[in-house]
Amino acid sequence: MSCGLLPEVDKHLLHVESWLQRRLAELADQDHLPVLQRFATWHQLLELRERAAYRPLAASTVVHTTQEFNRAHEFLLWLMQRHRALDRLGQDGVDLCHATHKPHEHRSLRAFLAWAMRTGRMPRRLRLPRLNRVEGRPLTQHRRLELLRRVLDEAAGPVRSRAAACLMLLYAQPANRIVRLTLDDIVHQADGQVLIRLGDPPTPVPAPFSDLLLRARAERTNMNTAANADAQWLFPGRGAGQPLHHRSLADVIRDLGIPGRAARTAALRQLVLQAPAPVIAQALGFHHKTTTRLASEAGGTWSRYAPNDHTQ
Incomplete structure (x- = not known):
């Protein structure tokens, strides 16, 4: 602190x-x-x-x-x-x-x-051989929605694990970013709308995930020690004032049957089909080059979107 x-x-x-x-x-x-x-x-x-x-x-x-x-x-x-x-x-x-x-x-x-x-320490004309990309099996949109329905089921596992899995499946958030979320990043408005701060501006959280996220905030684990009594982390760890280690969180998400990398890629690919890549990047805390590349690979049409005032 x-x-x-x-x-x-x-x-x-x-x-x-x-x-x-x-x-x-x-x-x-x-x-x-x-x-x-x-x-x-x-x-x-x-x-x-x-x-x-x-x-x-x-x-x-x-x-x-x-x-x-x-x-x-x-x-x-x-x-x-x-x-x-x-x-x-x-x-x-x-x-x-x-x-x-x-x-x-x-x-x-x-x-x-x-x-x-x-920097001129090697001849600039040299050609570096292409690197072979090793990718896991892609996750289809149908399978992603199926996994979302599964983790929303009470029988799937602890609230903490299911809430973290939803953050990955809905917003493409990696475990090392999920563990940095604090209580202040969850905004419960007077009208009942729930927002989460992943970037700028805060992102709306749809039901029924909003209910699960509020439960995760209210039922945090690792809060019984005196050192963590005032911890503001959404996912507190066992160490004094520290969040849960991202590898530990990745393990519990994997235990739910969620393939982390494939889930994040599938979620982000779907999101950039629904809104301009720069908007998604800013709202969810990604680099705009990442979302732009995925939008291009997914065949999105937002590259032809006219940046203007469309409220009229």
Whole structure:
């Protein structure tokens, strides 16, 4: 909790900063240290700080960032062993690297290669091989509605789990964002309308999910300890003043039979068919590029929507 004297600092950002500092110190005798230092400082940390200013970073960000840095270090060692210079690397070298490394290593190395080309540390004319996208089985709209009906059933499980699953199925919210919701994010108006603050403006919550959400707010778990007596999290955790860990919430949603990634994609795809992608992005806290891409893939027609006053 902030006392108002100091700005809040993202704990995952602090973790990455300290890890990179230790890692760079370990590589102090390496010839390619300056390149790694610039990559870490002017690409990785700069990007993470911009993201942290927009919303809290996920715990997975730490793993992803450290993997990117380690793959970059391994790639530079690989070049050195073959007596190749980064700034003189040819297309044959890029292709050889791609052929001799595993698919997950390609993905983690991509950020460094793109940064090196963009900043002139590698020849800009090089072509990076395409990455194969690994996607799970898509969730149809019929199946999504079927899952919504299931989690609204009292017999499906605890109120907390069902409310979180509905937030995922209705509004495409990931677990790490759901756990950051507070009591103030649920607005119960005098006329009975329930709103939820996921972006700007607050989003209307339809019945019967609105009733389930109000129950989740009134029947919060992990409230019996003195440390959590004044907790404002919608999904309090066991730690003092902390929300439920996002992995724990993802597990309980999965236990209800909800495929997280597929459910979020299906929900967002349906939403961008119903309203302009930028509107959905702002209301639900997504980046407009994400919603625009999904709208295009779904064949939405809102790209031809005239941005004007249509109230008359």
